[in-house]
Amino acid sequence: MPSYGRGxxxxxxxxxxxxxxxxxxxxxxxxxxxxxxVLHAILDAGLVxxxxxxxxxxxxxxxxxxxRDGDTLYLHGSTGARSLREAGQVCVAVTLLxxxxxxxxxxxxxxxxxxxxxxxxxxxxxxxxxxxxxLRVLTEHLAPGSWDYSRRPTPKELAATSVIALDLAEASVKxxxxxxxxxxxxxxxxxxxxxVLPITTSFGTPVxxxxxxxxxxxxxxxxxx
Amino acid sequence: MPSYGRGxxxxxxxxxxxxxxxxxxxxxxxxxxxxxxVLHAILDAGLVxxxxxxxxxxxxxxxxxxxRDGDTLYLHGSTGARSLREAGQVCVAVTLLxxxxxxxxxxxxxxxxxxxxxxxxxxxxxxxxxxxxxLRVLTEHLAPGSWDYSRRPTPKELAATSVIALDLAEASVKxxxxxxxxxxxxxxxxxxxxxVLPITTSFGTPVxxxxxxxxxxxxxxxxxx
Numbered sequence: 001m002p003s004y005g006r007g008x009x010x011x012x013x014x015x016x017x018x019x020x021x022x023x024x025x026x027x028x029x030x031x032x033x034x035x036x037x038v039l040h041a042i043l044d045a046g047l048v049x050x051x052x053x054x055x056x057x058x059x060x061x062x063x064x065x066x067x068r069d070g071d072t073l074y075l076h077g078s079t080g081a082r083s084l085r086e087a088g089q090v091c092v093a094v095t096l097l098x099x100x101x102x103x104x105x106x107x108x109x110x111x112x113x114x115x116x117x118x119x120x121x122x123x124x125x126x127x128x129x130x131x132x133x134x135l136r137v138l139t140e141h142l143a144p145g146s147w148d149y150s151r152r153p154t155p156k157e158l159a160a161t162s163v164i165a166l167d168l169a170e171a172s173v174k175x176x177x178x179x180x181x182x183x184x185x186x187x188x189x190x191x192x193x194x195x196v197l198p199i200t201t202s203f204g205t206p207v208x209x210x211x212x213x214x215x216x217x218x219x220x221x222x223x224x225x
Numbered sequence: 226m227p228s229y230g231r232g233x234x235x236x237x238x239x240x241x242x243x244x245x246x247x248x249x250x251x252x253x254x255x256x257x258x259x260x261x262x263v264l265h266a267i268l269d270a271g272l273v274x275x276x277x278x279x280x281x282x283x284x285x286x287x288x289x290x291x292x293r294d295g296d297t298l299y300l301h302g303s304t305g306a307r308s309l310r311e312a313g314q315v316c317v318a319v320t321l322l323x324x325x326x327x328x329x330x331x332x333x334x335x336x337x338x339x340x341x342x343x344x345x346x347x348x349x350x351x352x353x354x355x356x357x358x359x360l361r362v363l364t365e366h367l368a369p370g371s372w373d374y375s376r377r378p379t380p381k382e383l384a385a386t387s388v389i390a391l392d393l394a395e396a397s398v399k400x401x402x403x404x405x406x407x408x409x410x411x412x413x414x415x416x417x418x419x420x421v422l423p424i425t426t427s428f429g430t431p432v433x434x435x436x437x438x439x440x441x442x443x444x445x446x447x448x449x450x
Contacts, residue, residue, distance in 0.1 A: 047322060047325075047336070048322060048336070050275035050277075050286055050288075052277035052284035054279050054283065054284045059277035059284055059285075059316040060344075061284075061342065062342065063275075063318060063320040065336065089282075089283050089284060090284060091277070091283070091284040091286045093275055095273055095275070097273060099432075100367060100368055100428075102368055102371060102375070102431075102447055104375055104376055105377075105382070106372055106375045106376065106377055106378055107360075107378045107379075107386070109364055109371060109375070115288050119285075135331065139331045142334055142336070146327060150327070150328065150334070151329055151330040151332075151416075153331055153332045154332075157332045161332070179432070179434040179435060179436075180434055182436075190437065190439065192374065192375050193433070193437065193441050193442075193443060193447070194436075194437060195433040195437070195443070196432045197447055197450060198431075199427070200429055201322075201424060201425070202424070202425055203422050203423065204324075204424070205423070206327075206420050206421070206423075207404075209405055209419040209421075211404075211407075211412050211419075212415065212420070216418050217418075219418050222327055222420075
């Protein structure tokens with residue numbers, strides 16, 4: 001069984017997901033991970049982002065689908081309705097949970113996670129070819145293989161679709177991994193179990209639609225996922 | 226194997242997680258689920274929320290831990306740093322993904338999900354007893370059983386902790402379940418497989434901290450999770 005040590009974490013920008021804030025300050029090993037590949041990997045591994053906009057001076061956040069093409073993030077523009085298209089300035093977060101960190105002290109409990117946050121001005125994608133491309137990216141992110149397998153959008157469907165694009169220029173990554181960061185006195189006391197409970201997200205058995213007629217094999221791009 | 230029918234969904238407020246927006250409009254069955262028990266259940270099932278604030282007129286969203294006590298949501302106040310405590314007005318979203326909806330058309334692909342969004346003014350929890358209570362709620366949400374098992378916060382740790390409270394008065398729930406909502410012509414063509422790929426989140430095998438000394442059994446509140 002693998003075990004984590006206190007000092008063996010490779011990239012560790014702690015804080016946001018800790019139940020308390022001190023761990024950020026005390027550990028002092030928080031650092032933004034500038035690596036673009038890490039940013040891309042987090043965005044590619046997530047399925048849903050949380051999109052924040054300002055409406056009449058107040059914050060609004062909503063979950064929505066997205067997809068990445070290079071350093072462009074496409075978002076489903078219907079989210080936030082009118083507000084989004086008026087707002088322009090957005091903030092988008094994608095968060096992946098990797099584990100619950102059980103520490104000796106309640107105070108040092110935390111989570112292992114990978115998180116990307118992107119700031120920027122959302123741009124409406126209106127040109128039909130660009131929109132079709134964006135929809136392909138969105139669909140392939142949600143359901144890889146579906147763009148070629150399923151029926152493509154009609155011009156009417158395309159016109160009814162609202163997509164925004166966001167540049168990944170202003171993006172940051174935070175992550176925490178490894179074991180608990182307990183106080184030395186708590187470690188020395190050795191009175192409490194400590195460790196990490198991993199969290200995994202997985203796909204189950206495909207459930208066919210009730211209105212499918214005849215016998216169907218689940219297509220490979222779904223069954224192999 | 227269970228199967229979903231197009232018309233059998235019970236509660237279906239579609240839209241935010243669809244790759245396209247038309248499904249919301251066309252289906253016309255979007256509705257907010259007012260049931261408080263559903264709101265509570267979603268909040269209790271999630272582990273991380275996304276907290277949005279406005280900083281200098283711009284939106285900012287960050288993942289953070291939370292916990293619920295009745296109709297009060299406690300959040301880890303260090304998130305958003307100074308901005309949060311200045312902002313007051315916040316918006317918090319908790320989203321649970323339940324499945325990928327594969328439709329006959331790319332356009333009707335969607336996600337099954339449960340989502341709660343809360344608006345309100347965040348209030349700093351400063352009184353020591355109230356803060357201790359909030360920290361208990363936060364800890365027990367993240368790691369049920371840990372409050373009684375692990376070392377409780379010292380006065381110093383408590384003082385170093387920043388917690389905010391948010392009333393659940395202004396909260397809404399959206400969810401989508403069931404199978405794809407394809408066009409009748411696409412269903413009639415019967416040319417494409419359609420259905421739902423369920424998504425599940427689960428806990429793995431606990432990984433003990435490297436600095437645990439001696440032989441340890443994983444405590445029940447961790448191993449049974």
